[in-house]
Amino acid sequence: MSTVGINFGSATSGAGFDVATTVTAIQASELAIETPWQNELTALSAQDTVLSTLGTDLGTLTTSVQALTDFTGVLSEKQGSSSDTNVLTLTGATSASVAGSHTVVVKSLAETSSNYSDTLTNADDTLSGSITIQVGSGTAQTVTVDSSSDSLSTLATAINSADIGVNASVITDANGSRLSLVSSTSGSAGQLTITSALTDSTTGNSIGFSVGQTGVNASLTVDGISVSSASNTVTNAIPGVTFQLLSALPGTQVQVQITNDDTDVSTALSTFVTAYNAVVKDITTQEGKDSSGNAEPLYGSPTLSLLQTQLSQAMIAGTASGSISSVTQLGISFNTDGTLSLNTDTLQSTLDSDYSDVVGYLQNTGSFGQSLATTLNSLGSQAPDGVVYLAQQQNSTEETALNLNITNENALLATQKTALTTELNTANEILQAIPSQLNEVNELYSALTGYNTGNG
Template identity: 70%
Template structure:
């Protein structure tokens, strides 16, 4: 510990000294012991920031790869098209669909059964009688004796129809529409309903008969209760829009190459983010200081294992390298996707691409394992372990700093007390000297103030 020179001034001046600044000066040299700890702590915290970024980058890379390696991911997605969207549209193709071409002829559309009543000039007229709908009798009572209240009673009964009151220039009608489309939803109706206000019978008429859609798929007759047909082509849903028995529609089911290309580009982008972060640590900053992880074994391990993983994985048929999927290597370690190359191999060898990404010990599976070992996915992963090591060192440094500051605080209190006492003594010296002079003068008769 160095020495601290303190100038108290002339002892007889009575001015004393600044206790606070004196204590600060004395403790300054002792506080210097914390400087290396603080510097090391700052360095570790800077590393933490980069490690957190790498962990996030690796997590994004893992997610982007999963869309390609998962059996239900983009590689299993299908897409389809219709040669005549005025007759039918393809609304979805699930992973269970099989690529191929189909011919569909729509003979007739499905219809939903409906019934409607005579027009009643005054919707508030009182009704009487009953309706039997699908075997269920609705008897008109005091709470259901108008068109609107009767419609409400029918809806509350839940008997397979929806009731509404339709009003136009000729009056109001009770409308009944089946809740099930197709022939199975045909409404069975009998009525003894009467307009009590006019004493007129209220008759019902068929608006539309329940009917199943009729179509043929590759020459096989198919019926559907709905115009949304899910049983024509496995895994495919089509929407029938119009009947056109004389105009066959071609439906093509294909692999969703565009979704695969998008997913592969996302993988390349996520990989490049990791490499960019790594490259950013292999240099000095604008002030000439090394970046936080410059020369770090963790960084070197991460870089080497990522590179090895890109070149690894078992072959699948004609595909033995990620380069064959259009992934090209740049000099700085980043990747570029050649979409023309990828689209070509998807067209010619789709199943081999799937195998290269999803088979056991394939590129996709081994790369996924590598990422799990590098990121923060488990307590044995590379970045996780580096973060834990830093956390442990930071805890020790913070404890050392805390202990030292506690010691300094105690010493500051003691020094302040001691120096306050000394300061009081120095400030009292002139008055003590004056008392001595007065005593001397009283004893000797010598006037010290006149010098004689």
């Protein structure tokens, strides 16, 4: 502990000295020990901020690469078109579909079986008896009329509640009301067979049923192959493709074109270039000084050097796929500052001529895409061995040690402060008592000698 002079003026003044200020002055040199620790914590905190940004941007870059290397991702996406949307429209093309052209001829549409009852002049007439309904080759189901189902509307409700496989409703027009039964299954498999034992108790008339529409399958040819579909939504005629039949024109050929989704591929590569450039700019920014001339937090850091080297090498790594052996063939070029640019015209030309080779260059084992993905998985914030993660862990360890040093030093200073304050308060009390002690001595001297000291 360094020596600190105590200035209390005249020893006989009784003024003493400022204990708190004196204690602070005595401990100032001890407290200065913490300064380099605090400075190091500030530097580490600034590094943590940069590392966090790097980790986030590397994560974004990894995600953009995954979109290109995922076997069911953007490169597998397809889109389709119909040459005659009045006859056929496409509703979906999955990754299971294959680019190509198909010829479809729609001979007839699928129809759903329906039946309807005789007309009742009064919809509220009381009914009795039963109705038996069979859907296709299924088991016949009988619904018996009781007090809760003895009108057209309540009988329709009872049929629907029975979950027989038909949709029942009441149709009312100028002629009266009828019970309508429509199969829940389209095509021939949903053909209805209705057996009626219903009676209009109000009029005494029996109630019969007529066929509204016969259940038949759609008939079409796909590339010359006959196809039967129970529904006008056809999902199995062209692998991975779903299309809707709208009308039947037996002599009309409809061309269904399935193509790769080049627009989404271009967007995905553009996203990759943007994400890559963000990481490069994070790195290059740390290689210089800030506006005040101070070195950036990670200036000279081996972490930066490792990230830069690994990324650069990954951009030229990986095996070729057919005619594609470099990212430049995908329209990606390298700028002088290390960033990338994407020429969409070059990319489109390559997609048009060598799509399968592009897929292989990004997705085959040992390809550029797979090699880059592997590299990125070792660079980011992912535990346990990501480069950024390890740098963050090292900083955390150092910060913990520094904070412990500061905590221990503060505890020591607090103990010293208590002891010093006690000692100096005692000394201060003594100094402040000197004038009265001198007065006592003078009074004693006067009493013994009779000499008046002039002090009372």
